[in-house]
Amino acid sequence: xxxxxxxxxxxxxxxxxxxxxxxxxxxxxxxxxxxxxxxxxxxxxxxxxxxxxxxxxxxxxxxxxxxxxxxxxxxxxxxxxxxxxxxxxxxxxxxxxxxxxxxxxxxxxxxxxxxxxxxxxxxxxxxxxxxxxxxxxxxxxxxxxxxxxxxxxxxxxxxxxxxxxxxxxxxxxxxxxxxxxxxxxxxxxxxxxxxxxxxxxxxxxxxxxxxxxxxxxxxxxxxxxxxxxxxxxxxxxxxxxxxxxxxxxxxxxxxxxxxxxxxxxxxxxxxxxxxxxxxxxxxxxxxxxxxxxxxxxxxxxxxxxxxxxxxxxxxxxxxxxxxxxxxxxxxxxxxxxxxxxxxxxxxxxxxxxxxxxxxxxxxxxxxxxxxxxxxxxxxxxxxxxxxxxxxxxxxxxxxxxxxxxxxxxxxxxxxxxxxxxxxxxxxxxxxxxxxxxxxxxxxxxxxxxxxxxxxxxxxxxxxxxxxxxxxxxxxxxxxxxxxxxxxxxxxxxxxxxxxxxxxxxxxxxxxxxxxxxxxxxxxxxxxxxxxxxxxxxxxxxxxxxxxxxxxxxxxxxxxxxxxxxxxxxxxxxxxxxxxxxxxxxxxxxxxxxxxxxxxxxxxxxxxxxx
Numbered sequence: 001x002x003x004x005x006x007x008x009x010x011x012x013x014x015x016x017x018x019x020x021x022x023x024x025x026x027x028x029x030x031x032x033x034x035x036x037x038x039x040x041x042x043x044x045x046x047x048x049x050x051x052x053x054x055x056x057x058x059x060x061x062x063x064x065x066x067x068x069x070x071x072x073x074x075x076x077x078x079x080x081x082x083x084x085x086x087x088x089x090x091x092x093x094x095x096x097x098x099x100x101x102x103x104x105x106x107x108x109x110x111x112x113x114x115x116x117x118x119x120x121x122x123x124x125x126x127x128x129x130x131x132x133x134x135x136x137x138x139x140x141x142x143x144x145x146x147x148x149x150x151x152x153x154x155x156x157x158x159x160x161x162x163x164x165x166x167x168x169x170x171x172x173x174x175x176x177x178x179x180x181x182x183x184x185x186x187x188x189x190x191x192x193x194x195x196x197x198x199x200x201x202x203x204x205x206x207x208x209x210x211x212x213x214x215x216x217x218x219x220x221x222x223x224x225x226x227x228x229x230x231x232x233x234x235x236x237x238x239x240x241x242x243x244x245x246x247x248x249x250x251x252x253x254x255x256x257x258x259x260x261x262x263x264x265x266x267x268x269x270x271x272x273x274x275x276x277x278x279x280x281x282x283x284x285x286x287x288x289x290x291x292x293x294x295x296x297x298x299x300x301x302x303x304x305x306x307x308x309x310x311x312x313x314x315x316x317x318x319x320x321x322x323x324x325x326x327x328x329x330x331x332x333x334x335x336x337x338x339x340x341x342x343x344x345x346x347x348x349x350x351x352x353x354x355x356x357x358x359x360x361x362x363x364x365x366x367x368x369x370x371x372x373x374x375x376x377x378x379x380x381x382x383x384x385x386x387x388x389x390x391x392x393x394x395x396x397x398x399x400x401x402x403x404x405x406x407x408x409x410x411x412x413x414x415x416x417x418x419x420x421x422x423x424x425x426x427x428x429x430x431x432x433x434x435x436x437x438x439x440x441x442x443x444x445x446x447x448x449x450x451x452x453x454x455x456x457x458x459x460x461x462x463x464x465x466x467x468x469x470x471x472x473x474x475x476x477x478x479x480x481x482x483x484x485x486x487x488x489x490x491x492x493x494x495x496x497x498x499x500x501x502x503x504x505x506x507x508x509x510x511x512x513x514x515x516x517x518x519x520x521x522x523x524x525x526x527x528x529x530x531x532x533x534x535x536x537x538x539x540x541x542x543x544x545x546x547x548x549x550x551x552x553x554x555x556x557x558x559x560x561x562x563x564x565x566x567x568x569x570x571x572x573x574x575x576x577x578x579x580x581x582x583x584x585x586x587x588x589x590x591x592x593x594x595x596x597x598x599x600x601x602x603x604x605x606x607x608x609x610x
Contacts (some may be wrong), residue, residue, distance in 0.1 A: 031345040038129075042121050046172070049118050053176050056110035059103045061184040064318035065192075066103070070096040072311025114173055122169040126161060132351060133157050139355040142421040146381060156350050160343035167340030174333045181326040189319045192312045196298055200320045203291035204327070210283045214276055221273035228266035235259040288324055295320055356441065357423060363434045365443045370397035370528045370559035371432050372418070378426030379417055386425065387413055389582040395575065400560045402570035404603065405579035411563045414579075415531045418561070419445055431529075449527035453534035455514040462491055463498040465517060469525035481524035484553065487516040523554055530560040567604045576600065 039046065070093050077088030133156070145153070189197040239246060239255050246255055299313035372395040380386035388410045395401050403411045416422055418429060420441050429436045436444060449469070457465050466478045473481075479498070482488040490513060494500045502509060509517075522530065532551070551560075552572070564570050571590045578586035578593065578600045585599050593600035 026345060028341055031341045031348065034348050035341070035344050039125065042125065045117060045121050049114050049121070049173060050176050052110045052114035052117070053173050054180050056107045056114060057177050057180040058184060059107035059110065061181065061188060061322075063100050063103050063107075064315045064322070065188055066096060067100050067318075068311035068313075068315030070100070070311070071314045072309050075310045118173050119169060122165060125168065126165045129164070129347070130157075130161060133161070133347070136351055136353070136355075140353055141356045141423075142416070143381065144353055153350075156346050160346050163339055163343040164347065167336045167343075171333050171336045171340060174329060175337070178326040178330040178333060181322065182330070185319045185323045185326070189316060189323070192316050192319075193299075193302065193308055196295055196302070196308075196316055199294050199298055200291055200316075200323065203287055203294075203324075207284055207287040207324070210287065211280060214279055214283065218273050218276035221269045221276065224269035225266065225273050228262055228269060231262040232259065232266050235262055284324065284328065288321070291320055291324075292317060363438045365439055365447055368432050368447060368528055371395065371430075372529070372559055373430040373433075374414070374427070375430065376427035377414075377417065377424060377429060379413065379422065379424050381422075383425070387582050388417070391427070391579075391582070391584060393577055393584060393587070395559060395561075397559055398557050399574045400555050400562065400572070402562045402564060402573035402576045403579060404564060404567060404570065404576060404600065406603070408581075409579040410582045411579055412533055415450075415533065415561055415563065418529075419448055419450070419531070447527055448529045448531055449522040449525040450531045451515075451518050451522045451533065455511070455518045457502055457514055457517060459502060461499050461501055462494070462517065465502060466498075466521050466524060469521040469523075473524055478524060482520045484523050485516055485520035486549070487513075487520050490516065519551075528558060530555060530558055531563075532560065533563045534565065567600075578603075 073092050073096065074088055077086070080086040081088070137153075137157075186197070189200065235255070235258055239259070246252060295317055296313070299308060299316060302308040303310055303313060372393075374391050374393045377388055377391040378386065379388040387408075391410075391414065393401075403414060405411055413422075417424060418436070420436055431439070431444075431447075458468075463475065463478055466481065467473050469481075470477070475498075479488060482491055482498075491498055491500075494509075522532075562570055562573065570576060573589065575587065576589060576593055577584050580599060586593055586596065588596070588600075594604065
């Protein structure tokens with residue numbers, strides 16, 4: 001899948017940071033409901049997670065208040081010592097510190113349990129989600145992939161699922177922890193002193209104004225960074241995939257110049273966005289320190305007046321610090337939730353896409369002979385663009401049928417309809433007198449072996465790739481299919497022979513060799529109906545002759561449909577269907593059609609014109 005292209009905005013990952021533009025969902029509330037519904041099976045476990053999260057937060061919040069008592073005890077002891085009235089009550093201090101230590105230990109244990117359970121729930125949820133997505137791909141009709149490019153589908157299954165996984169694991173617990181911390185700390189601060197709480201809260205709108213200003217300035221630079229990142233990544237992908245062409249036309253300087261231009265723009269917008277985003281924490285820290293100074297001054301004044309003790313001042317300063325942190329975290333969690341919901345929306349849209357129609361299976365495929373009939377077939381990829389208008393043909397079992405015609409005539413479309421990749425707009429296709437809708441779709445396709453012009457092999461051994469046509473085939477059967485396809489000798493000349501690994505980019509074998517392997521794979525499948533769509537287009541003349549010889553043996557007793565532009569390869573076909581603009585314009589064998597001196601003869605003779 002390395003040749004699949006993604007949209008530029010999603011290449012190279014997302015550069016997230018403070019002020020970065022956050023992707024938003026079209027239907028936020030509706031998607032959140034779907035997320036909660038899909039998490040329905042984990043409600044009790046998530047409730048337990050929330051309980052442990054709240055407990056961990058409460059134990060952590062109570063700590064500074066109790067720790068303040070230790071400070072007050074030490075302070076009173078020191079003052080008493082100076083006044084000659086006693087000293088520090090270390091037993092009391094030890095008791096307080098031990099209590100605080102126990103609180104923090106319990107808080108840590110609760111946090112650990114909460115994180116462990118939530119991670120387990122998230123992984124199970126994402127595991128099931130990936131299985132649903134994988135199953136959904138095989139249930140979608142082909143017209144879905146006509147509307148979507150591969151990059152979009154891959155982005156849903158990889159980027160969006162990863163976003164959901166990371167965000168789900170972090171946001172639920174972080175959100176409840178932040179809310180609990182803010183409420184708890186606020187209550188503790190008010191319990192110590194209302195006036196000092198008001199002063200501490202006064203810092204929030206001031207810091208918010210500065211943050212909004214920085215975000216407003218940096219957001220446009222983050223947006224530009226994402227745009228230029230896509231352009232730069234696009235340049236790199238083009239240079240990599242078109243390396244040979246670039247070298248052949250000496251276009252290295254031009255490509256490098258284009259990359260430098262995009263890279264310079266990426267650098268300029270990148271450092272500006274990161275610089276502005278980097279101001280966030282210093283500003284927050286500066287304003288927070290101003291708050292500490294104000295609290296310390298007011299607290300000292302109240303301590304002199306006897307309205308508050310020293311221990312409470314120390315506790316209040318700790319709470320002031322703990323109060324701004326969860327608010328900042330809450331803002332970050334909100335951004336994560338926005339991204340998570342946007343990603344989830346695309347996932348659910350994909351899962352809710354209309355699937356291939358399923359019909360009640362009435363006919364077994366066990367005794368199929370291979371008679372095929374097209375009756376007034378009408379089809380269009382869209383309702384307003386009909387490409388097959390009124391196709392009629394009757395093929396007897398064992399016939400070798402060639403379908404020829406100019407590009408766009410509907411040749412490949414016909415065999416796709418035969419395999420039920422698409423549903424008809426009108427008419428019917430019969431196999432052994434029964435409508436193909438009466439057969440199970442998977443069983444129907446199992447009857448057909450297909451070799452396409454665009455070869456598909458995956459990273460694995462040659463033996464594994466050939467066995468793809470029949471998963472339970474023995475090594476001897478695989479080797480025999482290779483012999484029939486005249487490819488056995490070539491395989492044995494390779495390093496490790498049948499056990500040679502085909503690399504992911506398929507660069508260690510040629511295009512013609514790949515085609516030979518796909519033909520051997522189709523031979524191994526031993527199907528009742530064969531479909532060869534330009535199967536010999538990527539091989540040389542000598543290899544083509546060998547393949548034709550093998551195909552002639554293979555097609556004996558099997559119904560075969562051959563799509564070919566090189567008409568010399570289908571001279572011995574039992575029937576040639578000549579198509580033009582979605583209709584059959586001529587029918588006959590090679591000699592009959594040449595004798596008619598019609599459309600077929602015109603196409604055939606044009607291949608030999610000087």
